[in-house]
Amino acid sequence: MTSEFAVEMRDVVKKFITPEGNELNAVDHVTMQIKNGEFFSMLGSSGCGKTTSLRMIAGFEWPTEGEVYIEGKSTGHTPPFQRKVNTVFQSYALFQHMTVFQNIAFGLEMEGAKESEIKKRVGRALEMVQLTGMERRRPRQLSGGQQQRVAVARALVKTPDVLLLDEPLGALDLKLRKEMQLELKALQQQLGITFIYVTHDQEEALTMSDRIAVMSKGRVQQLATPVEIYERPVNKFVADFIGESNFLEGKIKHISGNEALVHIPVLNAEIRGMPMSNNFVNGEEVSVSIRPEKIRIAEQAAKGEGLFQAKVLTSVYIGSDTHVYADLNGTRLKVMEQNRISRLDPSSFYTKDQVITLVFMPENTLILKKD
Amino acid sequence: MNPHRRSPWVIAATVLVYFFLYAPIVVLILYSFNASRANVKFEGFITSFSDRVEMDGSFVKASPCGPFHWFCDLSKNDDVLEAAGNTLTIAFVATIISTIIGTMAALALQRYDFKIKPFSQLSLYIPIVIPEIVMGIGILTLFSQTFGWLNEALNLTGDARLSMGIGTVAVSHIAFMVPFVTLVVQARLQGFDKSYEEAAMDLGANEWVTFWRVTFPMILPGVLSGALLAFTLSLDDFVITFFTNGPGSTTLPIYVYGLLRRIITPQVNALSTVWILTVFIAVLLLQWLQSREQKPAHE
Numbered sequence: 001m002t003s004e005f006a007v008e009m010r011d012v013v014k015k016f017i018t019p020e021g022n023e024l025n026a027v028d029h030v031t032m033q034i035k036n037g038e039f040f041s042m043l044g045s046s047g048c049g050k051t052t053s054l055r056m057i058a059g060f061e062w063p064t065e066g067e068v069y070i071e072g073k074s075t076g077h078t079p080p081f082q083r084k085v086n087t088v089f090q091s092y093a094l095f096q097h098m099t100v101f102q103n104i105a106f107g108l109e110m111e112g113a114k115e116s117e118i119k120k121r122v123g124r125a126l127e128m129v130q131l132t133g134m135e136r137r138r139p140r141q142l143s144g145g146q147q148q149r150v151a152v153a154r155a156l157v158k159t160p161d162v163l164l165l166d167e168p169l170g171a172l173d174l175k176l177r178k179e180m181q182l183e184l185k186a187l188q189q190q191l192g193i194t195f196i197y198v199t200h201d202q203e204e205a206l207t208m209s210d211r212i213a214v215m216s217k218g219r220v221q222q223l224a225t226p227v228e229i230y231e232r233p234v235n236k237f238v239a240d241f242i243g244e245s246n247f248l249e250g251k252i253k254h255i256s257g258n259e260a261l262v263h264i265p266v267l268n269a270e271i272r273g274m275p276m277s278n279n280f281v282n283g284e285e286v287s288v289s290i291r292p293e294k295i296r297i298a299e300q301a302a303k304g305e306g307l308f309q310a311k312v313l314t315s316v317y318i319g320s321d322t323h324v325y326a327d328l329n330g331t332r333l334k335v336m337e338q339n340r341i342s343r344l345d346p347s348s349f350y351t352k353d354q355v356i357t358l359v360f361m362p363e364n365t366l367i368l369k370k371d
Numbered sequence: 372m373n374p375h376r377r378s379p380w381v382i383a384a385t386v387l388v389y390f391f392l393y394a395p396i397v398v399l400i401l402y403s404f405n406a407s408r409a410n411v412k413f414e415g416f417i418t419s420f421s422d423r424v425e426m427d428g429s430f431v432k433a434s435p436c437g438p439f440h441w442f443c444d445l446s447k448n449d450d451v452l453e454a455a456g457n458t459l460t461i462a463f464v465a466t467i468i469s470t471i472i473g474t475m476a477a478l479a480l481q482r483y484d485f486k487i488k489p490f491s492q493l494s495l496y497i498p499i500v501i502p503e504i505v506m507g508i509g510i511l512t513l514f515s516q517t518f519g520w521l522n523e524a525l526n527l528t529g530d531a532r533l534s535m536g537i538g539t540v541a542v543s544h545i546a547f548m549v550p551f552v553t554l555v556v557q558a559r560l561q562g563f564d565k566s567y568e569e570a571a572m573d574l575g576a577n578e579w580v581t582f583w584r585v586t587f588p589m590i591l592p593g594v595l596s597g598a599l600l601a602f603t604l605s606l607d608d609f610v611i612t613f614f615t616n617g618p619g620s621t622t623l624p625i626y627v628y629g630l631l632r633r634i635i636t637p638q639v640n641a642l643s644t645v646w647i648l649t650v651f652i653a654v655l656l657l658q659w660l661q662s663r664e665q666k667p668a669h670e
């Protein structure tokens with residue numbers, strides 16, 4: 001009876017009237033299917049509609065258009081207290097007038113669980129988030145990380161089908177964040193519950209998620225696995241937002257299957273690369289993207305296809321890598337080289353104005369839609 | 372220079388402020404133990420606890436209550452007891468009703484947007500800023516007109532006739548207390564994050580349970596402060612009560628005012644002392660309740 005998808009958003013639009021009186025599509029024709037047991041992230045910069053999407057799944061907002069399905073069932077106007085999803089709020093929203101125990105027990109009381117049952121389950125939940133012994137504390141008497149765990153325990157004790165987390169680690173310092181990332185991921189794998197995780201931190205999304213929806217201006221730009229998102233971004237926005245990219249603008253000259261030739265006016269040359277969309281047409285304006293670590297610097301000067309002469313602007317040694325910023329006919333490029341060999345000799349490092357040969361491999365060169 | 376050393380001016384100002392605030396109260400309390408019947412002169416505390424014959428040959432019967440003579444006198448005064456009863460009844464009823472209405476108004480103003488909202492907010496201040504006497508006259512006119520019209524229209528006679536009394540006093544008290552309660556509760560709601568309510572609903576509580584288990588306990592300190600403010604306003608209201616009371620609904624302030632126009636005996640002071648003590652204990656109690664509420668459970 002359970003559907004393949006834990007949550008499904010079909011062509012969902014959420015309109016708000018801004019205080020200035022304008023209509024705003026906070027969520028704009030979003031369709032996504034979140035599989036059972038998946039760690040799913042919504043990633044995007046501030047104001048892109050992540051929280052609004054999550055709130056529609058939780059039942060705090062209703063879609064203006066489209067429909068949200070939970071376990072295959074249309075949610076319509078079902079109130080939050082009748083949905084089998086639970087939320088970990090960004091501000092935690094722990095009840096200040098209750099103890100840790102009472103906070104976690106609240107959801108079970110609402111289900112009408114017996115006292116002995118509540119005791120047992122709260123105890124287990126506390127164990128799960130390693131807070132045993134803190135039952136009688138008030139939220140104010142806990143550290144940020146501990147409060148965060150209480151919020152997670154309070155939601156998980158209800159054994160929801162889906163756990164919604166809205167930037168749950170936003171308030172924590174970097175070190176604790178990293179720790180909690182691992183803990184949350186481990187917890188998700190151990191329980192097998194679907195997690196829908198909202199964050200604007202790309203590293204967090206890449207490390208934790210099975211799949212990521214990259215969002216911008218209320219729309220889903222790309223929905224894929226972390227590897228696909230990084231290695232095969234569908235457009236310039238995604239390539240720019242996730243990781244670092246060098247961009248060159250050009251026009252498609254020739255396209256055949258999974259290879260295309262792009263004319264780059266500033267280089268007065270052609271670059272061969274992989275089209276990231278299958279509806280390019282000849283003459284279309286495109287962006288060509290190459291990641292810094294995927295550009296190679298040739299040992300010796302050379303000429304030929306995919307080889308370009310550039311002038312070094314600066315070279316920054318950062319231990320594991322060297323970052324070389326180079327000028328390629330007026331375009332600034334970043335190149336990352338791993339320091340695989342231990343060396344001290346100053347002549348083995350790049351110096352300003354040195355001319356180097358950059359190697360662009362077609363399989364590392366991505367041809368992207370402009371939007 | 373030690374920043375914590377206070378300038379003598381500050382100390383002097385502080386002393387003066389406290390003096391003017393508390394001297395009248397201290398004097399008032401002292402005079403309620405006055406040996407003299409006249410309230411204008413302090414003749415020392417009541418010290419004679421046995422019958423005695425004065426120098427001029429007059430016989431003075433000792434008070435059975437010792438130094439609390441005037442308090443005993445007071446407790447035998449049926450008029451005072453009735454007035455006190457009226458005052459408390461009106462204060463309790465008016466406080467409960469105005470706290471409920473005021474709290475609901477504050478919640479509605481916080482969470483709903485409606486066309487006349489700016490007007491509703493503004494209208495809260497009107498009963499607070501207009502002179503009480505104007506409001507008193509207004510309420511009096513309203514009641515007497517309405518009652519007159521109703522008595523005539525329904526052909527009411529005798530005891531059935533609508534007239535001023537405890538009911539009208541209570542209603543008028545509610546009318547002027549509601550804005551105070553609303554403003555106090557609103558102040559408390561300012562920092563109230565709606566995610567608490569959302570969390571409760573997320574965990575399976577419906578609107579009703581959410582209100583009683585989460586919203587209400589969280590705004591309770593504000594509601595209590597509003598209620599206490601309303602209660603004290605009602606206890607010592609004179610002007611509005613003056614216009615709206617009727618036979619049998621004399622309150623303490625009205626009664627004391629009446630006493631003062633006739634004779635002033637330390638009885639009035641004794642009455643005031645009891646009154647101050649009552650309010651004082653009520654405030655302390657509330658403080659204690661609130662501090663207990665906020666204090667964390669023991670570790």
Ligand SMILES: Nc1ncnc2c1ncn2[C@@H]1O[C@H](COP(=O)(O)OP(=O)(O)OP(=O)(O)O)[C@@H](O)[C@H]1O
Pocket residue numbers: 016017018019024026044045046047048049050051052053200
């Ligand atoms: N109740 C509302 N009324 C009007 N506009 C709203 C409302 N809620 C959200 N918005 C607008 O909708 C857009 C999306 O908001 P949302 O909270 O979903 O962003 P977000 O992606 O969660 O951003 P952040 O990372 O900053 O939390 C924003 O432009 C916001 O101003």
Ligand SMILES: [Mg+2]
Pocket residue numbers: 050051052166
């Ligand atoms: Mg948000």
